[in-house]
Amino acid sequence: EVQLVESGGGLVQPGGSLRLSCAASGFTFSSYWMSWVRQAPGKGLEWVANIKQDGSEKHYVDSVKGRFTISRDNAKNSLYLQMNSLRADDTAVYYCARGLPWELPNQYFHHWGQGTLVTVSS
């Protein structure tokens, strides 16, 4: 069974940093693109970033470029999101989502974690 378990969320002050983790199991992690998708309280879904199987290619939504960094450790079956210079509008539930096992970055998401809440507030 595919499982994605996020951790690392919490309360952080504006301008602060946080590192999210996603532990993957039940599939060959190194074969899949992985993404982070967020959802502000009571709002819709926003794709944040994705990373290729070997980490050689990454894409970001403009609003997080230069502030967030996606990475992965295939030996540990883990996905990460380093978030710096956090702002109030980064407050959201952050979901880890499994993409597809192909070359192209085009991704829809068969599997999602339960999410971890990040609150940016003073």
Next chain:
Amino acid sequence: DFVMTQSPDSLAVSLGERATINCKSSQSVLYISNNKNYLAWYQQKPGQPPKLLIYWASTRESGVPDRFSGSGSGTDFTLTISSLQAEDVAVYYCQQYYSTPFTFGPGTKVDIK
């Protein structure tokens, strides 16, 4: 960036009746070389992550009831629930994956009338 819009914002349908949700993309999501529409649909219930229903605009995900169907091409798409069940109460989102940044529609809330 591709802007996705959905209509209506919300709808209430009687049990057993049809529910229709529309999704429109600001640019075509049809990739000519493979004739595939890079459009997915998700269902999200309160307190849960989204669940994939449809991809390639009309391919039903494994395990999804056949009362859910997707149609459309280019810029205009439809998700149809042929006979609404109580467990279908949720918010439904479309998503384009033609290019990054992938973008979602704002969601359509479906309730029972």
